[in-house]
Amino acid sequence: MAVPERPRRFSYRERPFDLRATAVFFILSALILVLVGLLARAAVDAAERRPAWVVILALGGVACALVWRRNRRRMSVSRIARRTTEALEEATATALDVLEEDDAHDGGSRVLPAGGDGRAALEGGLGEERTLVLDYAALSADGFEQAVADLCARDGCTQVQVVGGAGDLGADVVAWAPDGRRVVIQCKRYGDDNKVGSQELQRFGGTCYTVHEADVAVVVTTSDFTAPAEEYAEQCGIVCVNHEALRAWSDGLVAGPWAAVPDGGAGECV
Structure with a gap:
C-alpha cells in the first residue's frame, strides 16, 4: 500500500549578515x-x-x-x-x-525693491546699460546724510564730511564746493505728507552762517517745503532742495545746489 507523501515544510532561515551590503547602504544614505x-x-x-x-x-x-x-x-x-x-x-x-x-513688458527700465540700505537697481531693457540709483525715501536718516555727501563728492566737492548727530546744531554735511566756498547742508528725510516748515528753516538759519560759517546753506529733503519756509529761505539765502530737485540732482540733470547761489550772492529755492 502506497503511503501519500507529505508536503515539505520549508523552515524560515534568516538572511546572514552581509558586512559589505550594510556598508554600501550606509554610504549611499x-x-x-x-x-x-x-x-x-x-x-x-x-x-x-x-x-x-x-x-x-x-x-x-x-x-x-x-x-x-x-x-x-x-x-x-x-x-x-x-x-x-x-x-x-x-x-x-x-x-x-x-x-x-x-x-x-517693462518697455525700458524698472526700479527693483530697495534693500535694507535703500539701494535699488534701475534695470534697462534687454541689451541696455543698467545703472544704480537710490530710493532716498527708503534710506535711514544716517544713510540719507551719507547719500547726500556722496552726491557732493561726485560733483567735485572736496573735504566732504558727514557731521550730523547729537549737538550738530543743524549741520549734517559739510563740504567745500569746487569754487572754494564752504557748503553746509541740513538733511531732512521726511515722508510725502510731512513738509519742512518755517520753524525748522529758522533754527537752521540761526546757526548755518554764524556757527558753521557757511558760504552756501542748503536744506535737502525727501519731501517738500511749506510756503512760509520757502519765503524765509529766500530772505536768508538758504537753498531749498525738495524731492523733485533731489532726484534731478541725483540723475545729473542739474548742477549741485551751491550753483544756485552766485559767488557772493544770496540763495534761492530750487
Whole structure:
C-alpha cells in the first residue's frame, strides 16, 4: 500500500549578515543626506539672491514627485536622474521665458525693491546699460546724510564730511564746493505728507552762517517745503532742495545746489 507523501515544510532561515551590503547602504544614505543638504542650501541662497530660482526649484520638486509616484514600483537610479534632469531643464526654460517677457513688458527700465540700505537697481531693457540709483525715501536718516555727501563728492566737492548727530546744531554735511566756498547742508528725510516748515528753516538759519560759517546753506529733503519756509529761505539765502530737485540732482540733470547761489550772492529755492 502506497503511503501519500507529505508536503515539505520549508523552515524560515534568516538572511546572514552581509558586512559589505550594510556598508554600501550606509554610504549611499550618507551621500543622499549630503546631496539633500547641498540642495537645501542652494535653494536658500537662490531665494535670497534671485527669487525666480525658487520657482525653478519648486517646479523641479513637483516634477520629481510626479515621476516618483508614477514609477515607484519600477524606477531605477538612472531613470530618476534622467527624468529629473529633463524636468529641471524644462522648468529653467520656462522661468527664463517668464523673466524675458517681464523685461520686454517693462518697455525700458524698472526700479527693483530697495534693500535694507535703500539701494535699488534701475534695470534697462534687454541689451541696455543698467545703472544704480537710490530710493532716498527708503534710506535711514544716517544713510540719507551719507547719500547726500556722496552726491557732493561726485560733483567735485572736496573735504566732504558727514557731521550730523547729537549737538550738530543743524549741520549734517559739510563740504567745500569746487569754487572754494564752504557748503553746509541740513538733511531732512521726511515722508510725502510731512513738509519742512518755517520753524525748522529758522533754527537752521540761526546757526548755518554764524556757527558753521557757511558760504552756501542748503536744506535737502525727501519731501517738500511749506510756503512760509520757502519765503524765509529766500530772505536768508538758504537753498531749498525738495524731492523733485533731489532726484534731478541725483540723475545729473542739474548742477549741485551751491550753483544756485552766485559767488557772493544770496540763495534761492530750487
